[in-house]
Amino acid sequence: MENSKEQNKEMSAQQSLDLISETLNNNRRCILQNSAKHFILWGTLLLAFSIVIYELLHVTRDLHWMLLWFAMPVVGFPLARLLGKKGTAVPQNVISSQLHYIWLAYCVFAVAISIVAMFEMPSCITLLLVALLGFAECYSGLLLKNWPIIIGGFILGVGGAVVAMLVRSEAQLLVFAAGGLILAATGLIVKRQYQ
Amino acid sequence: MFPKLDPLLHSELRLAVMSILVGVDEADFTYLKKQTGATSGNLSVQIDKLLAAGYITVEKGFKGKMPRTTCKITTAGQEAFEGYVKALKEYIS
Structure with missing residues:
Protein backbone atom coordinates (compact mmCIF):
# COMPACT_ATOMS: atom_id res chain seq x y z
CA MET A 1 0.00 0.00 0.00
CA GLU A 2 1.43 3.41 -0.90
CA ASN A 3 2.54 5.63 1.94
CA SER A 4 0.77 8.81 0.76
CA LYS A 5 -3.00 9.03 1.21
CA GLU A 6 -3.13 12.00 -1.11
CA CYS A 30 6.24 5.28 16.25
CA ILE A 31 5.00 6.00 19.80
CA LEU A 32 6.78 3.05 21.41
CA GLN A 33 10.01 3.79 19.56
CA ASN A 34 9.86 7.24 21.09
CA SER A 35 9.45 5.70 24.57
CA ALA A 36 12.57 3.60 23.90
CA LYS A 37 14.71 6.75 23.66
CA HIS A 38 13.80 7.61 27.26
CA PHE A 39 14.68 4.15 28.55
CA ILE A 40 18.09 4.44 26.88
CA LEU A 41 18.64 7.95 28.26
CA TRP A 42 17.76 7.11 31.90
CA GLY A 43 19.53 3.75 31.78
CA THR A 44 22.72 5.37 30.52
CA LEU A 45 22.49 8.11 33.16
CA LEU A 46 21.91 5.57 35.96
CA LEU A 47 24.86 3.51 34.77
CA ALA A 48 27.15 6.55 34.49
CA PHE A 49 26.16 8.03 37.87
CA SER A 50 26.51 4.67 39.66
CA ILE A 51 30.01 4.10 38.31
CA VAL A 52 31.18 7.68 38.92
CA ILE A 53 29.86 7.73 42.51
CA TYR A 54 31.24 4.24 43.15
CA GLU A 55 34.70 5.32 41.99
CA LEU A 56 34.59 8.56 43.99
CA LEU A 57 33.54 6.72 47.17
CA HIS A 58 36.10 4.01 46.57
CA VAL A 59 38.93 6.50 46.19
CA THR A 60 38.03 9.18 48.76
CA ARG A 61 35.87 7.24 51.30
CA ASP A 62 33.83 10.43 51.62
CA LEU A 63 30.07 9.69 51.85
CA HIS A 64 29.23 13.23 50.75
CA TRP A 65 29.68 12.06 47.15
CA MET A 66 26.33 10.29 47.57
CA LEU A 67 24.74 13.75 47.23
CA LEU A 68 25.69 13.52 43.54
CA TRP A 69 22.62 11.30 43.06
CA PHE A 70 20.48 14.43 43.27
CA ALA A 71 22.27 15.73 40.17
CA MET A 72 20.82 12.84 38.14
CA PRO A 73 17.26 14.24 37.81
CA VAL A 74 18.75 17.73 37.38
CA VAL A 75 20.70 16.47 34.35
CA GLY A 76 18.12 13.91 33.21
CA PHE A 77 14.93 15.97 33.01
CA PRO A 78 16.33 18.76 30.77
CA LEU A 79 17.89 16.09 28.54
CA ALA A 80 14.57 14.21 28.37
CA ARG A 81 12.82 17.48 27.52
CA LEU A 82 15.36 18.17 24.79
CA LEU A 83 14.82 14.66 23.43
CA GLY A 84 11.06 15.33 23.30
CA LYS A 85 11.54 18.59 21.43
CA LYS A 86 13.82 17.02 18.80
CA GLY A 87 11.95 16.20 15.59
CA THR A 88 8.18 15.81 15.23
CA ALA A 89 6.18 15.79 18.47
CA VAL A 90 5.08 12.19 18.98
CA PRO A 91 1.68 11.82 20.68
CA GLN A 92 0.99 9.63 23.68
CA ASN A 93 -1.14 6.51 23.64
CA VAL A 94 -2.41 4.48 26.60
CA ILE A 95 0.79 2.40 26.84
CA SER A 96 3.26 5.29 26.56
CA SER A 97 1.23 7.29 29.14
CA GLN A 98 1.30 4.37 31.58
CA LEU A 99 5.06 3.95 31.03
CA HIS A 100 5.54 7.66 31.63
CA TYR A 101 3.55 7.61 34.88
CA ILE A 102 5.14 4.48 36.36
CA TRP A 103 8.66 5.87 35.82
CA LEU A 104 7.69 9.32 37.06
CA ALA A 105 6.28 7.67 40.22
CA TYR A 106 9.55 5.72 40.62
CA CYS A 107 11.54 8.94 40.29
CA VAL A 108 9.43 10.68 42.96
CA PHE A 109 9.77 7.67 45.32
CA ALA A 110 13.54 7.45 44.74
CA VAL A 111 14.14 11.15 45.38
CA ALA A 112 11.86 11.19 48.47
CA ILE A 113 13.48 8.06 49.99
CA SER A 114 16.95 9.48 49.25
CA ILE A 115 16.07 12.75 51.02
CA VAL A 116 14.85 10.80 54.09
CA ALA A 117 18.05 8.71 53.97
CA MET A 118 20.16 11.88 54.19
CA PHE A 119 18.87 12.49 57.71
CA GLU A 120 18.44 8.93 58.94
CA MET A 121 20.56 6.62 56.82
CA PRO A 122 18.72 3.30 56.70
CA SER A 123 20.81 0.27 55.80
CA CYS A 124 18.03 -0.96 53.49
CA ILE A 125 17.91 2.05 51.11
CA THR A 126 19.61 0.20 48.22
CA LEU A 127 17.32 -2.78 48.75
CA LEU A 128 14.25 -0.54 48.67
CA LEU A 129 15.28 1.45 45.62
CA VAL A 130 16.44 -1.52 43.60
CA ALA A 131 13.28 -3.50 44.42
CA LEU A 132 11.17 -0.55 43.24
CA LEU A 133 13.36 -0.22 40.12
CA GLY A 134 12.85 -3.89 39.32
CA PHE A 135 9.09 -3.56 39.92
CA ALA A 136 8.84 -0.57 37.54
CA GLU A 137 10.86 -2.46 34.93
CA CYS A 138 8.74 -5.60 35.34
CA TYR A 139 5.51 -3.59 35.04
CA SER A 140 6.87 -1.90 31.89
CA GLY A 141 7.50 -5.36 30.44
CA LEU A 142 3.92 -6.39 31.23
CA LEU A 143 2.58 -3.28 29.49
CA LEU A 144 4.76 -3.92 26.45
CA LYS A 145 3.99 -7.67 26.56
CA ASN A 146 7.72 -8.34 26.37
CA TRP A 147 9.10 -11.35 28.25
CA PRO A 148 12.82 -10.31 28.25
CA ILE A 149 11.84 -7.03 29.97
CA ILE A 150 9.54 -8.79 32.48
CA ILE A 151 12.27 -11.30 33.37
CA GLY A 152 14.95 -8.57 33.40
CA GLY A 153 12.82 -6.53 35.83
CA PHE A 154 12.23 -9.54 38.08
CA ILE A 155 15.94 -10.42 38.16
CA LEU A 156 16.85 -6.79 38.81
CA GLY A 157 14.28 -6.35 41.61
CA VAL A 158 14.63 -9.64 43.43
CA GLY A 159 18.28 -10.39 42.55
CA GLY A 160 19.31 -6.80 43.25
CA ALA A 161 17.55 -6.86 46.64
CA VAL A 162 19.36 -10.09 47.61
CA VAL A 163 22.73 -8.67 46.51
CA ALA A 164 21.96 -5.45 48.42
CA MET A 165 21.46 -7.55 51.58
CA LEU A 166 24.68 -9.46 51.04
CA VAL A 167 27.14 -6.70 50.09
CA ARG A 168 27.96 -3.60 52.09
CA SER A 169 29.16 -0.03 51.50
CA GLU A 170 29.94 1.28 48.03
CA ALA A 171 29.76 -2.16 46.40
CA GLN A 172 25.97 -1.77 46.63
CA LEU A 173 26.23 0.95 43.97
CA LEU A 174 27.15 -1.68 41.43
CA VAL A 175 23.59 -3.02 41.80
CA PHE A 176 22.39 0.31 40.37
CA ALA A 177 24.97 0.08 37.59
CA ALA A 178 23.43 -3.28 36.65
CA GLY A 179 19.99 -1.60 36.86
CA GLY A 180 21.15 1.10 34.45
CA LEU A 181 22.39 -1.53 32.03
CA ILE A 182 19.08 -3.43 32.14
CA LEU A 183 17.13 -0.18 31.66
CA ALA A 184 19.20 0.84 28.63
CA ALA A 185 18.90 -2.70 27.27
CA THR A 186 15.09 -2.41 27.67
CA GLY A 187 15.18 0.70 25.47
CA LEU A 188 17.23 -1.09 22.84
CA ILE A 189 14.87 -4.11 22.89
CA VAL A 190 11.80 -1.85 22.50
CA LYS A 191 13.49 0.14 19.72
CA ARG A 192 14.37 -3.06 17.85
CA GLN A 193 10.97 -4.65 18.45
CA TYR A 194 9.08 -1.70 16.96
CA GLN A 195 11.49 -0.79 14.16
CA MET B 1 -28.87 -5.85 3.58
CA PHE B 2 -25.51 -4.23 4.21
CA PRO B 3 -25.30 -1.15 6.44
CA LYS B 4 -24.38 2.12 4.71
CA LEU B 5 -20.75 3.13 5.11
CA ASP B 6 -20.16 6.58 6.58
CA PRO B 7 -19.12 8.60 3.47
CA LEU B 8 -17.04 10.94 5.59
CA LEU B 9 -14.85 8.08 6.79
CA HIS B 10 -14.85 6.18 3.51
CA SER B 11 -12.02 8.27 2.12
CA GLU B 12 -8.38 7.25 2.36
CA LEU B 13 -6.90 10.32 4.01
CA ARG B 14 -9.76 11.03 6.44
CA LEU B 15 -9.81 7.38 7.48
CA ALA B 16 -6.03 7.45 8.05
CA VAL B 17 -6.37 10.58 10.20
CA MET B 18 -9.18 9.01 12.26
CA SER B 19 -7.19 5.75 12.63
CA ILE B 20 -4.30 7.72 14.10
CA LEU B 21 -6.47 9.83 16.41
CA VAL B 22 -8.45 6.86 17.73
CA GLY B 23 -5.27 5.43 19.31
CA VAL B 24 -3.79 8.54 20.91
CA ASP B 25 -4.71 11.25 23.41
CA GLU B 26 -4.13 13.94 20.75
CA ALA B 27 -1.86 14.49 17.78
CA ASP B 28 -0.44 17.60 16.19
CA PHE B 29 -0.71 18.55 12.52
CA THR B 30 2.98 17.83 11.78
CA TYR B 31 2.68 14.32 13.16
CA LEU B 32 -0.49 13.63 11.13
CA LYS B 33 1.22 14.97 8.01
CA LYS B 34 4.27 12.77 8.58
CA GLN B 35 2.23 9.64 9.29
CA THR B 36 -0.16 10.05 6.35
CA GLY B 37 2.32 11.45 3.82
CA ALA B 38 -0.29 14.00 2.74
CA THR B 39 0.37 17.61 1.71
CA SER B 40 -0.45 20.38 4.21
CA GLY B 41 -3.23 21.79 1.99
CA ASN B 42 -5.06 18.50 1.48
CA LEU B 43 -4.67 17.51 5.13
CA SER B 44 -6.08 20.88 6.25
CA VAL B 45 -9.13 20.42 4.00
CA GLN B 46 -9.81 16.90 5.32
CA ILE B 47 -9.30 17.99 8.94
CA ASP B 48 -11.82 20.80 8.40
CA LYS B 49 -14.36 18.26 7.10
CA LEU B 50 -13.89 16.03 10.14
CA LEU B 51 -14.13 19.08 12.38
CA ALA B 52 -17.36 20.23 10.70
CA ALA B 53 -18.86 16.76 11.26
CA GLY B 54 -17.96 16.97 14.95
CA TYR B 55 -15.68 13.93 14.72
CA ILE B 56 -12.61 15.81 15.96
CA THR B 57 -11.72 18.98 17.83
CA VAL B 58 -8.94 21.27 16.65
CA GLU B 59 -6.97 23.49 18.96
CA LYS B 60 -4.58 26.12 17.69
CA GLY B 61 -1.80 27.24 19.99
CA PHE B 62 1.94 27.67 20.26
CA LYS B 63 4.78 25.36 21.22
CA GLY B 64 7.46 27.83 22.22
CA LYS B 65 7.37 30.36 19.40
CA MET B 66 6.10 27.92 16.79
CA PRO B 67 2.37 27.68 15.96
CA ARG B 68 0.90 24.28 16.75
CA THR B 69 -2.41 22.76 15.64
CA THR B 70 -3.59 19.86 17.78
CA CYS B 71 -6.36 17.43 16.80
CA LYS B 72 -8.32 15.22 19.16
CA ILE B 73 -11.05 12.69 18.44
CA THR B 74 -14.47 13.37 20.00
CA THR B 75 -16.93 10.84 21.45
CA ALA B 76 -19.03 11.22 18.30
CA GLY B 77 -15.92 10.54 16.21
CA GLN B 78 -15.10 7.43 18.23
CA GLU B 79 -18.64 6.13 17.83
CA ALA B 80 -18.60 6.85 14.09
CA PHE B 81 -15.25 5.08 13.73
CA GLU B 82 -16.47 2.02 15.67
CA GLY B 83 -19.66 1.94 13.57
CA TYR B 84 -17.63 2.20 10.38
CA VAL B 85 -15.33 -0.71 11.36
CA LYS B 86 -18.36 -2.79 12.36
CA ALA B 87 -20.02 -2.08 8.99
CA LEU B 88 -16.80 -2.99 7.12
CA LYS B 89 -16.64 -6.33 8.93
CA GLU B 90 -20.23 -7.08 7.91
CA TYR B 91 -19.34 -6.36 4.29
CA ILE B 92 -16.47 -8.80 4.41
CA SER B 93 -18.04 -11.64 6.36
Whole structure:
Protein backbone atom coordinates (compact mmCIF):
# COMPACT_ATOMS: atom_id res chain seq x y z
CA MET A 1 0.00 0.00 0.00
CA GLU A 2 1.43 3.41 -0.90
CA ASN A 3 2.54 5.63 1.94
CA SER A 4 0.77 8.81 0.76
CA LYS A 5 -3.00 9.03 1.21
CA GLU A 6 -3.13 12.00 -1.11
CA GLN A 7 -5.76 10.74 -3.53
CA ASN A 8 -8.73 10.48 -1.10
CA LYS A 9 -9.84 7.62 -3.34
CA GLU A 10 -12.79 5.38 -2.66
CA MET A 11 -11.75 2.04 -1.20
CA SER A 12 -13.15 -1.45 -0.94
CA ALA A 13 -14.10 -2.76 2.52
CA GLN A 14 -10.96 -4.89 2.66
CA GLN A 15 -8.75 -1.95 1.61
CA SER A 16 -10.31 0.20 4.33
CA LEU A 17 -9.67 -2.43 7.01
CA ASP A 18 -6.09 -2.88 5.76
CA LEU A 19 -5.55 0.89 5.91
CA ILE A 20 -6.90 1.08 9.48
CA SER A 21 -4.75 -1.84 10.57
CA GLU A 22 -1.61 -0.44 8.87
CA THR A 23 -2.14 3.06 10.32
CA LEU A 24 -2.77 1.75 13.85
CA ASN A 25 0.37 -0.42 13.69
CA ASN A 26 2.58 2.38 12.29
CA ASN A 27 1.27 4.76 14.92
CA ARG A 28 1.88 2.31 17.78
CA ARG A 29 5.39 1.57 16.47
CA CYS A 30 6.24 5.28 16.25
CA ILE A 31 5.00 6.00 19.80
CA LEU A 32 6.78 3.05 21.41
CA GLN A 33 10.01 3.79 19.56
CA ASN A 34 9.86 7.24 21.09
CA SER A 35 9.45 5.70 24.57
CA ALA A 36 12.57 3.60 23.90
CA LYS A 37 14.71 6.75 23.66
CA HIS A 38 13.80 7.61 27.26
CA PHE A 39 14.68 4.15 28.55
CA ILE A 40 18.09 4.44 26.88
CA LEU A 41 18.64 7.95 28.26
CA TRP A 42 17.76 7.11 31.90
CA GLY A 43 19.53 3.75 31.78
CA THR A 44 22.72 5.37 30.52
CA LEU A 45 22.49 8.11 33.16
CA LEU A 46 21.91 5.57 35.96
CA LEU A 47 24.86 3.51 34.77
CA ALA A 48 27.15 6.55 34.49
CA PHE A 49 26.16 8.03 37.87
CA SER A 50 26.51 4.67 39.66
CA ILE A 51 30.01 4.10 38.31
CA VAL A 52 31.18 7.68 38.92
CA ILE A 53 29.86 7.73 42.51
CA TYR A 54 31.24 4.24 43.15
CA GLU A 55 34.70 5.32 41.99
CA LEU A 56 34.59 8.56 43.99
CA LEU A 57 33.54 6.72 47.17
CA HIS A 58 36.10 4.01 46.57
CA VAL A 59 38.93 6.50 46.19
CA THR A 60 38.03 9.18 48.76
CA ARG A 61 35.87 7.24 51.30
CA ASP A 62 33.83 10.43 51.62
CA LEU A 63 30.07 9.69 51.85
CA HIS A 64 29.23 13.23 50.75
CA TRP A 65 29.68 12.06 47.15
CA MET A 66 26.33 10.29 47.57
CA LEU A 67 24.74 13.75 47.23
CA LEU A 68 25.69 13.52 43.54
CA TRP A 69 22.62 11.30 43.06
CA PHE A 70 20.48 14.43 43.27
CA ALA A 71 22.27 15.73 40.17
CA MET A 72 20.82 12.84 38.14
CA PRO A 73 17.26 14.24 37.81
CA VAL A 74 18.75 17.73 37.38
CA VAL A 75 20.70 16.47 34.35
CA GLY A 76 18.12 13.91 33.21
CA PHE A 77 14.93 15.97 33.01
CA PRO A 78 16.33 18.76 30.77
CA LEU A 79 17.89 16.09 28.54
CA ALA A 80 14.57 14.21 28.37
CA ARG A 81 12.82 17.48 27.52
CA LEU A 82 15.36 18.17 24.79
CA LEU A 83 14.82 14.66 23.43
CA GLY A 84 11.06 15.33 23.30
CA LYS A 85 11.54 18.59 21.43
CA LYS A 86 13.82 17.02 18.80
CA GLY A 87 11.95 16.20 15.59
CA THR A 88 8.18 15.81 15.23
CA ALA A 89 6.18 15.79 18.47
CA VAL A 90 5.08 12.19 18.98
CA PRO A 91 1.68 11.82 20.68
CA GLN A 92 0.99 9.63 23.68
CA ASN A 93 -1.14 6.51 23.64
CA VAL A 94 -2.41 4.48 26.60
CA ILE A 95 0.79 2.40 26.84
CA SER A 96 3.26 5.29 26.56
CA SER A 97 1.23 7.29 29.14
CA GLN A 98 1.30 4.37 31.58
CA LEU A 99 5.06 3.95 31.03
CA HIS A 100 5.54 7.66 31.63
CA TYR A 101 3.55 7.61 34.88
CA ILE A 102 5.14 4.48 36.36
CA TRP A 103 8.66 5.87 35.82
CA LEU A 104 7.69 9.32 37.06
CA ALA A 105 6.28 7.67 40.22
CA TYR A 106 9.55 5.72 40.62
CA CYS A 107 11.54 8.94 40.29
CA VAL A 108 9.43 10.68 42.96
CA PHE A 109 9.77 7.67 45.32
CA ALA A 110 13.54 7.45 44.74
CA VAL A 111 14.14 11.15 45.38
CA ALA A 112 11.86 11.19 48.47
CA ILE A 113 13.48 8.06 49.99
CA SER A 114 16.95 9.48 49.25
CA ILE A 115 16.07 12.75 51.02
CA VAL A 116 14.85 10.80 54.09
CA ALA A 117 18.05 8.71 53.97
CA MET A 118 20.16 11.88 54.19
CA PHE A 119 18.87 12.49 57.71
CA GLU A 120 18.44 8.93 58.94
CA MET A 121 20.56 6.62 56.82
CA PRO A 122 18.72 3.30 56.70
CA SER A 123 20.81 0.27 55.80
CA CYS A 124 18.03 -0.96 53.49
CA ILE A 125 17.91 2.05 51.11
CA THR A 126 19.61 0.20 48.22
CA LEU A 127 17.32 -2.78 48.75
CA LEU A 128 14.25 -0.54 48.67
CA LEU A 129 15.28 1.45 45.62
CA VAL A 130 16.44 -1.52 43.60
CA ALA A 131 13.28 -3.50 44.42
CA LEU A 132 11.17 -0.55 43.24
CA LEU A 133 13.36 -0.22 40.12
CA GLY A 134 12.85 -3.89 39.32
CA PHE A 135 9.09 -3.56 39.92
CA ALA A 136 8.84 -0.57 37.54
CA GLU A 137 10.86 -2.46 34.93
CA CYS A 138 8.74 -5.60 35.34
CA TYR A 139 5.51 -3.59 35.04
CA SER A 140 6.87 -1.90 31.89
CA GLY A 141 7.50 -5.36 30.44
CA LEU A 142 3.92 -6.39 31.23
CA LEU A 143 2.58 -3.28 29.49
CA LEU A 144 4.76 -3.92 26.45
CA LYS A 145 3.99 -7.67 26.56
CA ASN A 146 7.72 -8.34 26.37
CA TRP A 147 9.10 -11.35 28.25
CA PRO A 148 12.82 -10.31 28.25
CA ILE A 149 11.84 -7.03 29.97
CA ILE A 150 9.54 -8.79 32.48
CA ILE A 151 12.27 -11.30 33.37
CA GLY A 152 14.95 -8.57 33.40
CA GLY A 153 12.82 -6.53 35.83
CA PHE A 154 12.23 -9.54 38.08
CA ILE A 155 15.94 -10.42 38.16
CA LEU A 156 16.85 -6.79 38.81
CA GLY A 157 14.28 -6.35 41.61
CA VAL A 158 14.63 -9.64 43.43
CA GLY A 159 18.28 -10.39 42.55
CA GLY A 160 19.31 -6.80 43.25
CA ALA A 161 17.55 -6.86 46.64
CA VAL A 162 19.36 -10.09 47.61
CA VAL A 163 22.73 -8.67 46.51
CA ALA A 164 21.96 -5.45 48.42
CA MET A 165 21.46 -7.55 51.58
CA LEU A 166 24.68 -9.46 51.04
CA VAL A 167 27.14 -6.70 50.09
CA ARG A 168 27.96 -3.60 52.09
CA SER A 169 29.16 -0.03 51.50
CA GLU A 170 29.94 1.28 48.03
CA ALA A 171 29.76 -2.16 46.40
CA GLN A 172 25.97 -1.77 46.63
CA LEU A 173 26.23 0.95 43.97
CA LEU A 174 27.15 -1.68 41.43
CA VAL A 175 23.59 -3.02 41.80
CA PHE A 176 22.39 0.31 40.37
CA ALA A 177 24.97 0.08 37.59
CA ALA A 178 23.43 -3.28 36.65
CA GLY A 179 19.99 -1.60 36.86
CA GLY A 180 21.15 1.10 34.45
CA LEU A 181 22.39 -1.53 32.03
CA ILE A 182 19.08 -3.43 32.14
CA LEU A 183 17.13 -0.18 31.66
CA ALA A 184 19.20 0.84 28.63
CA ALA A 185 18.90 -2.70 27.27
CA THR A 186 15.09 -2.41 27.67
CA GLY A 187 15.18 0.70 25.47
CA LEU A 188 17.23 -1.09 22.84
CA ILE A 189 14.87 -4.11 22.89
CA VAL A 190 11.80 -1.85 22.50
CA LYS A 191 13.49 0.14 19.72
CA ARG A 192 14.37 -3.06 17.85
CA GLN A 193 10.97 -4.65 18.45
CA TYR A 194 9.08 -1.70 16.96
CA GLN A 195 11.49 -0.79 14.16
CA MET B 1 -28.87 -5.85 3.58
CA PHE B 2 -25.51 -4.23 4.21
CA PRO B 3 -25.30 -1.15 6.44
CA LYS B 4 -24.38 2.12 4.71
CA LEU B 5 -20.75 3.13 5.11
CA ASP B 6 -20.16 6.58 6.58
CA PRO B 7 -19.12 8.60 3.47
CA LEU B 8 -17.04 10.94 5.59
CA LEU B 9 -14.85 8.08 6.79
CA HIS B 10 -14.85 6.18 3.51
CA SER B 11 -12.02 8.27 2.12
CA GLU B 12 -8.38 7.25 2.36
CA LEU B 13 -6.90 10.32 4.01
CA ARG B 14 -9.76 11.03 6.44
CA LEU B 15 -9.81 7.38 7.48
CA ALA B 16 -6.03 7.45 8.05
CA VAL B 17 -6.37 10.58 10.20
CA MET B 18 -9.18 9.01 12.26
CA SER B 19 -7.19 5.75 12.63
CA ILE B 20 -4.30 7.72 14.10
CA LEU B 21 -6.47 9.83 16.41
CA VAL B 22 -8.45 6.86 17.73
CA GLY B 23 -5.27 5.43 19.31
CA VAL B 24 -3.79 8.54 20.91
CA ASP B 25 -4.71 11.25 23.41
CA GLU B 26 -4.13 13.94 20.75
CA ALA B 27 -1.86 14.49 17.78
CA ASP B 28 -0.44 17.60 16.19
CA PHE B 29 -0.71 18.55 12.52
CA THR B 30 2.98 17.83 11.78
CA TYR B 31 2.68 14.32 13.16
CA LEU B 32 -0.49 13.63 11.13
CA LYS B 33 1.22 14.97 8.01
CA LYS B 34 4.27 12.77 8.58
CA GLN B 35 2.23 9.64 9.29
CA THR B 36 -0.16 10.05 6.35
CA GLY B 37 2.32 11.45 3.82
CA ALA B 38 -0.29 14.00 2.74
CA THR B 39 0.37 17.61 1.71
CA SER B 40 -0.45 20.38 4.21
CA GLY B 41 -3.23 21.79 1.99
CA ASN B 42 -5.06 18.50 1.48
CA LEU B 43 -4.67 17.51 5.13
CA SER B 44 -6.08 20.88 6.25
CA VAL B 45 -9.13 20.42 4.00
CA GLN B 46 -9.81 16.90 5.32
CA ILE B 47 -9.30 17.99 8.94
CA ASP B 48 -11.82 20.80 8.40
CA LYS B 49 -14.36 18.26 7.10
CA LEU B 50 -13.89 16.03 10.14
CA LEU B 51 -14.13 19.08 12.38
CA ALA B 52 -17.36 20.23 10.70
CA ALA B 53 -18.86 16.76 11.26
CA GLY B 54 -17.96 16.97 14.95
CA TYR B 55 -15.68 13.93 14.72
CA ILE B 56 -12.61 15.81 15.96
CA THR B 57 -11.72 18.98 17.83
CA VAL B 58 -8.94 21.27 16.65
CA GLU B 59 -6.97 23.49 18.96
CA LYS B 60 -4.58 26.12 17.69
CA GLY B 61 -1.80 27.24 19.99
CA PHE B 62 1.94 27.67 20.26
CA LYS B 63 4.78 25.36 21.22
CA GLY B 64 7.46 27.83 22.22
CA LYS B 65 7.37 30.36 19.40
CA MET B 66 6.10 27.92 16.79
CA PRO B 67 2.37 27.68 15.96
CA ARG B 68 0.90 24.28 16.75
CA THR B 69 -2.41 22.76 15.64
CA THR B 70 -3.59 19.86 17.78
CA CYS B 71 -6.36 17.43 16.80
CA LYS B 72 -8.32 15.22 19.16
CA ILE B 73 -11.05 12.69 18.44
CA THR B 74 -14.47 13.37 20.00
CA THR B 75 -16.93 10.84 21.45
CA ALA B 76 -19.03 11.22 18.30
CA GLY B 77 -15.92 10.54 16.21
CA GLN B 78 -15.10 7.43 18.23
CA GLU B 79 -18.64 6.13 17.83
CA ALA B 80 -18.60 6.85 14.09
CA PHE B 81 -15.25 5.08 13.73
CA GLU B 82 -16.47 2.02 15.67
CA GLY B 83 -19.66 1.94 13.57
CA TYR B 84 -17.63 2.20 10.38
CA VAL B 85 -15.33 -0.71 11.36
CA LYS B 86 -18.36 -2.79 12.36
CA ALA B 87 -20.02 -2.08 8.99
CA LEU B 88 -16.80 -2.99 7.12
CA LYS B 89 -16.64 -6.33 8.93
CA GLU B 90 -20.23 -7.08 7.91
CA TYR B 91 -19.34 -6.36 4.29
CA ILE B 92 -16.47 -8.80 4.41
CA SER B 93 -18.04 -11.64 6.36
